[in-house]
Amino acid sequence: MMKVFLLYPEQDFDASQPLPPLAEDLVQDLELKVLLEAMAKGDEHLFRASTRVLLSGVQDMAVIHYRQEILQDCLKHPDVIRRIYRIPLEFMERKRRQWLWISTRYSPPASILNSAQQMLAATLDLLWELRRIADAYAEQFTSRGFRRFFTMIQQELDDSYLALVERQVNALRFPQGVLLSARLGAGNEGAEYVLRKPNNADQPWIKRMLTRKSPTYSYTLHPRDEAGARILGELRDRGVARAANAVAQAADHIESFFKVLQFELAFYLGCLNLHEALEQLGAPIAFPRPAPVQERRLSCTNLYDVTLLLTMQQAVVGNDVAADGKKLIVITGPNQGGKTTFLRSLGVAQLMMQAGMFVPAESFSANVCTALFTHFKRAEDKTLESGKFQEELQRMSAIVDHLTPNALLLCNESFASTNEREGSEIAWQIVSALLEKRVKVFYVTHMYELAQRFYENDRADALFLRAERLPDGTRTFRLREGEPLETSYGVDVYRKIFGEDNEPLQRESEFARYSGSLQGQQ
Amino acid sequence: MSFGSILFDHNGVLPKTPDALQFLSDLHLDQVIEAIIAPKREYDLKPFFLTPLHDVETILYRQEVMRELESEPLMVILRAFAEQMSVVRRYLAMVEKLDFELHKKGWFLEAALVYCNAVKKLAGHLENSRFRSRGLRLFRDYVMQYVRSSPFLSLADEADQVKKALSEVRYCVIIENGKFKVGPYEEEEDYSVEVENTFAKFKQAAAEEYLVKLSQRSGMSHIEAIILEFVARLYPEPFAALREFCARHNPFVDETLRAFDREIQFYIAYLEFIGDFRREGLPFCYPQVSAEGRESYVREGFDLALALSMRRQGERTVVCNDFFLRAPERILVVTGPNQGGKTTFARMFGQLHYLASLGCPVPGREARLVLFDKLFTYFETEEDIRNLRGKLEDDLFRVHQILSQATPQSILIFNEPFASTALHDALFLSKEVMARVIDLDARCGWVTFLDELASMSEKVVSMVAMVDPTDPTIRTFKVVRQPANGLAYAFSLAQKHRLTYHDIQERIHDEGLSTVS
Known part of the structure; x- marks a missing residue:
């Protein structure tokens, strides 16, 4: 069996499966597009494969290790990987060139026939190339995945199989010389082509020529006019479309293998591209250590936001966290x-770990989670279904629909769209219930009431982090353990934008007068 | 006063549209505008909807025209005109992309036929209409004068004659290996059934998918262009008439009608859009x-x-x-x-x-x-x-x-x-x-x-x-x-x-x- 099996030990990656629920939110909230674009480097195949694999993380630690091994082989032999990847790519390119040589989608029969024949013939050298690589490198790769892959190539792509392909390509030849009738349609295009039986077909050729009464014009194609020959073939083969079809379908079998190979390798190429980009920026990577799903583990050093790094194109501040045993982190x-x-860096690292990738940190270990969801504050929903708060509740409710024990939920300013007192109360109820149901929650909030309430709760399985602000107002972008503080810093920013010397305009007495008179009416 | 534009009461041009209108998306007007113009993509109506007016006079000019267009019979007439003008544009755009002379000219002729038909119908409908708005009154007068002008009359007449001659041509193509011949059609019998039977054994159960694609084609290859050249040699007169027609009538679309055709869509698009809500x-x-x-x-x-x-x-x-x-x-x-x-x-x-x-x-x-x-x-x-x-x-x-x-x-x-x-x-x-x-x-x-x-x-x-x-x-x-x-x-x-x-x-x-x- 020709099977790729580079993402799972015993199955293909099913790219037709839908993405996990609410994956669009995850992409948007974690700014995954930046990461995926760095993996893709402008290649849509890489983008697609990286997206699918990153978002469809696995819980099985054996599969994570299987992929980590393969990825390590890839990092050791990037040139070999790129060489293998060129094979399906070349196949697709040839297919594109030969099957769709005419601008219209609906290629004429002769073109499909010709292309399918040529493509099958041209596939032989690609299959040979694959075998040469397998022969050359089977011993140097150490991962189970690549060892199996190379062995399979050596066994399946033997001479007898390739000879069979060639024989079938050559088996198809067609009668020569046909007569078609036509008339001029719109735009003087030939229309109503009908295959015709020559008059007096039973008589000898010389007699037929003599009996033809009218003048004819003839044209001989230039020997190098291949396109012209194909078009003549199209007209000629108008009645034999089904034969063309048979050849085209033979090509499909090989194509499906190459498609899987391309998809699965594209993910690892994406990892290679990302690795190069991070290396150039001098940013560290680590292969994470996954822990079983029932445990509560999170410890990392120099964990940084890879999307921010890729956007800034320069080093960004990393954070160390020691949160083993913690179910709740309030920031x-x-x-x-x-x-x-x-928060984003935590989410991205969790996803990358469960996709089998390296992570942006010096070290990272976390328990596997059954699912990852984000509930980030949003601009108002464009579809107008509801107000902001309603929209937040709807999103949270959709998340709860999919939450299971041992899932991870990232909240960013959730329920800040209503006033603080109400937002805090609702968040308190939701988070308390989720923790009891063994859902892990990381919550970024401005809501002092909420943060303080959890803090006073004094639970051992909660960790409180605070973004650091030096006495002079400078932000270090580091997170320190510490209890929630009451003030935000709106007045600082206001003075900065509207000017230090621009005194606030509020005329308290005037406002008091109007509010007083209105209250009087009530 | 002569007709200038159905959107502006004076011969004004569209003011420059600001590049970014953040407020449109905040007000969800971007969704509204998209929905209004979506059925009318080809007219590029967006600039009109992105350009608020600041003078009361032009706003009233538009309100008058818009009120008048609420009459359903008038709307039917204008829609029919627009559909045909759209076909004309599509054909002419295609002509620009084609490679071969007689192919181009063939489609040019098709475009002219559709255009003449569209203008005649429009004029026939407008002739007896009475309008209250300044914009439509002036436009009606313009169309009546145009359709009776001698350039338009000769365009329409010649197009019909040329088309008739071309559609009577029949011919045969004989294909051999690496060459082909073209001659007149001489009542030969249909042979396709026999050829199909010969290759029936190649038929595969799962072949349907490709067969759908096989039945369709379009455009013209250089080989078909040579065939067409040969047909033209067999029947020189209709093609000579075609060449003369194209030389004399390029371009044939009247500039004022072209602008009207686009600008009137501003009103039609909006009225069609709000029509559903009114119902x-x-x-x-x-x-x-x-x-x-x-x-x-x-x-x-x-x-x-x-x-x-x-x-x-x-x-x-x-x-x-x-x-x-x-x-x-x-x-x-x-x-x-x-x-x-x-x-x-x-x-x-x-x-x-x-x-x-x-x-x-x-x-x-x-x-x-x-x-x-x-x-x-x-x-x-x-x-x-x-x-x-x-x-x-x-x-x-x-x-x-x-x-x-x-x-x-x-x-x-x-x-x-x-x-x-x-x-x-x-x-x-x-x-x-x-x-x-x-x-x-x-x-x-x-x-x-x-x-x-x-x-x-x-x-x-x-x-x-x-x-x-x-x-x-x-x-x-x-x-x-x-x-x-x-x-x-x-x-x-x-x-x-x-x-x-x-x-x-x-x-x-x-x-x-x-x-x-």
């Missing part, structure tokens, strides 16, 4: 202090 | 528009984008609301429960003014509106990691920019500014900004849950989104002029979404529950 602190960035 | 019983009206004045109102106005979204989801009712502003009132502060229709109300306020400035009927039973010079909106934006100013800093920066560009003729719409900051900060900042808006004396719609803002000045009118008095969880989406009442309904909403502590306890199932005995 507070000033605006622009790096809270969202930190 | 559902939603009112539209031609507003009284003035350049200045301090009084404005709408009766039974509604958010057009919301109505659109609800229709797409198969829901019917959009709630209509009224407002009025009388000197010294300038600011509508909207408070009330979440999801109570506050933002929608603010959007409606902006949409009404914008649509009126295009010369269009506005969503409402009756309206009087004062033109604006600039429109500003301030809505929450999503956090963007490329923007490394802190979010609050960014918010304030935008507010500062708006305040420094706005004039007393401007309209400002604030939707829950500073909602992401702590309560204390939000109140401080909101009051600061409100005080500046009051000083500026601009018109303003302001949505907030901070009740304090609704009573800050005599310029401020307090509007409150209402709930059903018998059940506070039911929003009526009515926004009414009355003092802010400080009620919020967050918790009832959480119950509705089953997100209370007890709800969640019930909704998430423990792992391995089924194995517990």
Whole structure:
């Protein structure tokens, strides 16, 4: 069996499966597009494969290790990987060139026939190339995945199989010389082509020529006019479309193998591209250590936001966290202090780990989770279904629909769209219930009431982090353990934008007068 | 006065459109405009809808034309004309892309045939029509004069003759290996059945998929071009006539008709769009528009984008609301429960003014509106990691920019500014900004849950989104002029979404529950 099996030990990656529920939110909230674009480097195949694999993380630690091994082989032999990847790519390219040589989607029969024949013939050298690589490198790769892959190539792509392909290509030849009738349709295009039986077909050729009464014009194609020959073939083969079809379908079998190979390798190429990009920026990577799903583990050093790094194209501040045994992390602190960035870096690392990738950190270990969801504050929903708060509740309710024990939920300013007192109460109820149901929650919030309430609760399985703000107002973008503080820093920013010397305009007495008179009416 | 444009009363050109109109997306007018122009992609109508007018005269010119186009018989005539003109354009665009002379000329002829037919029909219909609007009266006179002109008459006559001669040609192609012959058709028999039978053994069960594609083709290869050349040698006269026709009549589309064909779509697109809403019983009206004045109102106005979204989801009712502003009132502060229709109300306020400035009927039973010079909106934006100013800093920066560009003729719409900051900060900042808006004396719609803002000045009118008095969880989406009442309904909403502590306890199932005995 020709099977690729580079993402799972015993199955293909099923790219037709839908993405996990609410995956679009995850992409948007974690800014995954930046990461995926760095993996793709402008290649749509890489983008697609990286997206699918990253978002369809696995819980099985054996599969994570299987992929980590393969990825390590890839990092050791990047040139070999790229060489293998060129094979399906070349196949697709040839297919594109030969099957769709005419601008219209609906290629004429002769073109499909010709192309399918040529493509099958041209596939032989690609299959040979694959075998040469397998012969050359089977011993140097150490991962189970690649060892199996190379062995399979050596066994399946033997001479007898390739000879069979060639024989079938050559088996198809067609009668020569046909007569068609036509008339001029719109735009003087030939229309109503009908295959005709020559008059007096039973008589000898010379007699037929003599009996033809009218003048004819003839044209001989230039020997190098291949396109012209194909078009003549199209007209000629108008009645034999089904034969063309048979050849085209033979090509499909080989194509499906190459498609899987391309998809699965594309993911690892994406990892290679990302690795190169991070290496150039001098950013560290680590292969994470997954822990069983029932445990509560999170410890990392120099964990940084890879999307921010890729956007800034320069080093960004990393954070160390020691949160083994913690079910809840509450993150507070000033605006622009790096809270969202930190939350995003945690989510991205969890996803990358469960896709079998390396992670952006010096070290990273976490328990596998059954699912990852994000509930980030959003601009108002464009579809107008509801107000902001309603929209937040709807999103949270959709998440709860899919939550299972041992899932991970990242909240970023959730329920800040209503006033603080109400937002805190609702968040308190939701988070308390989720923790009891063994859902792991990381919550970034401005809501002092909420953070303080969990803090006073004094639970051992909660960790409180605060974005650091130095006495002079500078943000370090580091997260420190610490209890929630009451103030945000709106007044600072206001003075900065509207000017230090521009005194606030509020005329308290005037406002008091109007509010007083209105209250009087009530 | 002769006909110039159906969109402008003088021979004016379209003013330059500003590049970015952030407020359109905040007001959801981008969705509305997209929905209006989506069926009319080929006309590039967007510039017309992105260019608000600031003179009352042109707005009235458009209102006249638009009123007249509400007559269904006239609309049918113009639609038929537009469809045929669209075919003409498609053919002519194709001619530009084709490679071979006789192929190009063949399609050029097809285009001319369609064009002549379209113009004749249009003229026939307009001839006896009586119009009240200046725009359509002048246009009718123009068409009648054009269709009787000798250039048009000879174009139409020649096109018909050339086509007739070409369609009578029949020929045969004989294909051999590497060469072919072309001769006249001599009644030979159909042979395709025999050929198909010969290759029937190649037929595969799963071959259907390719066969569908096989049956279709289009365009012309160089081989087919040579065949056509040979056919032209067999039958020289009809092709000579074709060449002469093309030389004499290129280009053939009248410039004024071309411009009209595009510009009239502005009206057609809008009327078709609002037609669906009217059938559902939603009112539209031609507003009284003035350049200045301090009084404005709408009766039974509604958010057009919301109505659109609800229709797409198969829901019917959009709630209509009224407002009025009388000197010294300038600011509508909207408070009330979440999801109570506050933002929608603010959007409606902006949409009404914008649509009126295009010369269009506005969503409402009756309206009087004062033109604006600039429109500003301030809505929450999503956090963007490329923007490394802190979010609050960014918010304030935008507010500062708006305040420094706005004039007393401007309209400002604030939707829950500073909602992401702590309560204390939000109140401080909101009051600061409100005080500046009051000083500026601009018109303003302001949505907030901070009740304090609704009573800050005599310029401020307090509007409150209402709930059903018998059940506070039911929003009526009515926004009414009355003092802010400080009620919020967050918790009832959480119950509705089953997100209370007890709800969640019930909704998430423990792992391995089924194995517990």
